[in-house]
Amino acid sequence: MRDRDWTERLRDRLEEVDDRPTPEESEAIWAGVVRGVRQERRRRRALLAWILLPTSIAAALLVALWWLHSPEEPLPIPADTPIVAEVAEEPIPVDKKREAAPPPEPPTPQPIRRSVTRIWTTPLVALRMPTLEAPARSITPPVLKTREKQVSLPELVYPFPPLEESDQPRHGSRLGLSLLAANGTASSRSYQGIGVHYSAPEPTCLMDSPTTGDSEAEERMRMFNQGTETEMTIRHSPALQLGLRLSYRLAPRLSLETGLLYSRRAVEVRHGSEQYYTTDGYTQHGVAIPLALQLDLWEYRGLSLYGTGGVQLEKSLSSSRTRGYSLRGEQVTESPALETSTAPLEWGARLGLGLRYRITPHSELFVEPGVTRRLTDSRLPALDRDRYLLDTALGLTYTF
Amino acid sequence: MPWDVDDETLLDHVRSGDERAMRRLYDRYVGFLRGTCRRYITDEDEVKDVLQESFIKIFGALDRFSYRGPGSLRAWMKQIVVHQALNALRARKWTCPIEEETLPEPAEEEPEGVETVPLEVIQGMIERLPEGYRVVFSLYALDGLSHRQVAEALGITEGTSASQYARARRRLAEMIKEYTSHER
Secondary structure, eight states, X not given: OXXXXXXXXXXXXXXXXXXXXXXXXXXHHHHHHXXXXXXXXXXXXXXXXXXXXXXXXXXXXXXXXXXXXXOOOOOOOOTTOOOOSSOOSSOOOHHHHHHHSOOOOOOOSSOOOTTOEEEEEOSSOEEEEEOTTOOSOOOOOSOOOSOOOOOOOOOOOTTSOOOOOOSSOOSSOEEEEOSSOOOOOTTTTEEEETTEEEEXXXXXXHHHOSSOSSSHHHHHHHHHTTTSOOEEEEEEOOEEEEEEEEEEEXXXXXXXXXXXXXXXXXXEEEEEOSSEEEEEEEEEEEEEEEEEEEEEEEEETTEEEEEEEEEEEEEEEEEEEEXXXXXXXXXXXXXXXXXXXOOOEEEEEEEEXXXXXXXXXXXXXXXXXXXXXXXXXXXXXXXXXXXXXXXXXXXEEEEO | OOTTOOXXXXXXXXXXXXXXXXXXXXXXXXXXXXXXXXXXXXXHHHXXXXXXXHHHHHHHHGGGOOOOSTTHHHHHHHHHHHHHHHHHHHHTTOOOXXXXXXXXXXXXXXXXXXXXSOHHHHHHHHHHSOHHHHHHHIIIIISOOOHHHXXXXXXXXXXXXXXXXXXXXXXXXXXXXXXXXXXX
């Protein structure tokens, strides 16, 4: 160890080295440093703007989409508007409808909310769904806002009979075929795919009737399960978010984070007895834009532990639903997955605890389990039952 | 802000964007970092370039540096300078010259009076070592890398790193002994 001793002593002495450049050299180096630091700052700002600009545009587009998909306020209906039993059989081309539309009526003090067939507009299709609280009739909409699009749909098979759009909405949960692509609202607790809508009047509708409510299959299940105990199980598949995050360091341990992530959520609802039960499976794919503050808690070499908290905006791009039933252990998948891409934006607050591994000075891989408190309703009513959702985010973080 | 503030306070000022604090940090450490750099690179113009790039990196990465007590900032800055110096060596396609000695190697004796040799003389002795010896000796003995890390950094084997280091140490011990005996 003797020779290490003298080199160690040498090292300690060399820590005191002060080999200063001449004042002229020092000034020249400093001038170069200042120039370089300023250039680096400009480069970072440009990079930040280059990344934030498309993110902002994407966020603005999502907000615009949400706005376009939002339901309109119920139209005021004059008291003397005739109530008819069904919607006109022959759809009138939009332009003609617009031409044929009556001039705007003066607002009435009490709009007939309950009996209105509500109309929502989107850039693509006219969306319509019977109001759940409505009595068993609907009225012809006074103004049709946009084009309608007919969608052909696969029929559901036994024991679920072919379903058709009903103009006679009833109380209770119901499943119907809609000839129109449809959009749902948070307040109605409804799930709608292209051509199919599922609606229920109460947030806990799935407890009472996870499937059709008034379908033949549901009736049969009730009959089979008479006198036996039934239960409902909601099973969430692991929720996953995958993508790129951008992190801007505000302080040595604190950073602001945003990004773009793919998001997947899935849930299966099983309802019935041991022998006779129905299943509903929901899967939702979308994109998420988080905005969160991140606090570094611990760091060792390239590995760091951090906590994060913030809000998250999610846009469902597609969701699917499969239904099935089991009669005495015989499993039958009832309907093919039905897709929809007309979901509204969803807000959530998220807390997470993650691990990062630095792969370059600016890039880190992260894995971040977290819990999301959903602030708005989902397209999938089964997800709405559980406001808190455990999920895991994975991906790459780029730090400025 | 007084001149004698500690590193942590100075860091806070630099992070808040105070250019005068940046200058103070530069003035405080430029001598030490230049000395570190000159153990790897002997060309004066190249030393200036490396120092300039190192300080740009240091100021750009200060937000990510977490202060862990006195000496931590100095050690971190030194790491950056060493890294930049090695990058500069690689940029000019430098390969670590393997110094082969055919003469029999005498047993090494610990040089006496290491503490009494002036710093600038020791620094000069290190700078006069053959390039391969100097870089390996600096990385291993003075900057705390293992032979494995030295081998990875210079593209040589661990065995070569160890033998170059042993020869450099012997050569340096001889220089120190020669100096101290001459001074007596």
